[in-house]
Amino acid sequence: MRPADRLFQIILMLRNGRVLTARALAEALEVSERTIYRDIADLIASGAPIDGEAGVGYRLRRGYQVPPLMFTGDELEALVIGAKLVQAWADPALGQAAAQAMARIEAVLPRALEERIAASEMRYCAPGFMQPAALREPMTLLREGMEKGRKVQVRYRRADGEVSLRTLWPLGLVFWGHCWTLGAWCELRQSFRTFRVDRIEAVEPGAERFDDRYGHLWKAYLAEAQDDGSAVG
Numbered sequence: 001m002r003p004a005d006r007l008f009q010i011i012l013m014l015r016n017g018r019v020l021t022a023r024a025l026a027e028a029l030e031v032s033e034r035t036i037y038r039d040i041a042d043l044i045a046s047g048a049p050i051d052g053e054a055g056v057g058y059r060l061r062r063g064y065q066v067p068p069l070m071f072t073g074d075e076l077e078a079l080v081i082g083a084k085l086v087q088a089w090a091d092p093a094l095g096q097a098a099a100q101a102m103a104r105i106e107a108v109l110p111r112a113l114e115e116r117i118a119a120s121e122m123r124y125c126a127p128g129f130m131q132p133a134a135l136r137e138p139m140t141l142l143r144e145g146m147e148k149g150r151k152v153q154v155r156y157r158r159a160d161g162e163v164s165l166r167t168l169w170p171l172g173l174v175f176w177g178h179c180w181t182l183g184a185w186c187e188l189r190q191s192f193r194t195f196r197v198d199r200i201e202a203v204e205p206g207a208e209r210f211d212d213r214y215g216h217l218w219k220a221y222l223a224e225a226q227d228d229g230s231a232v233g
Helices: 003-014 022-029 033-045 073-089 092-107 111-123 138-148 216-228
Strands: 050-053 057-060 150-157 163-175 180-186 191-196 200-209
Touching: 003 022, 003 033, 003 057, 022 033, 022 057, 033 050, 073 092, 073 111, 092 111, 092 138, 138 150, 138 163, 138 200, 163 191, 163 216, 180 216, 191 216
Parallel strands: none
Antiparallel strands: 050 057, 150 163, 150 200, 163 180, 180 191
């Protein structure tokens, strides 16, 4: 966790007027008590009205407001819809991250916007039953492969039922409204290929790397797919 994020978390934990010890804060944030003492000193120096002392506990004086995030109502609705779509259609790890991001936003909204976001969460729904979480789980390892430039080994079942083992270079994911597809370089076919994520039965991260730091392979895949359609499987 970055120091700036940790300072923000300390403010959020103290904002309800509760008295928390340095030990409690340190355990919650998984840092040392010495780090908490230093963070509290930095917050006080920056103007945060924190009362207390080492060995006793700390509290944030009532009335202090975390500066509100400057979102319009429409922007918040867009964020709510996006988060719900991610939770319903992306892999479970990314869905959890979306929920956590929304919780962080809600924690610092002024009252009027809190009510707007609560109404939006009630009105918008993104059912995930069309693609259960189990069918989306491979995306976690595929995303890691894309981010770290690591090859993956997959067990893939084609539409005709044929099963094959492939070593892929995961380049990018595309959402089509009813399913996700993976754009990849397939070592078996020695060409770009498209794979439906819900037909990937298993994924194993590999040790070998590939280089797509600047997205040149992904761009080449997209160009080929646009010209004549990248072959499936």
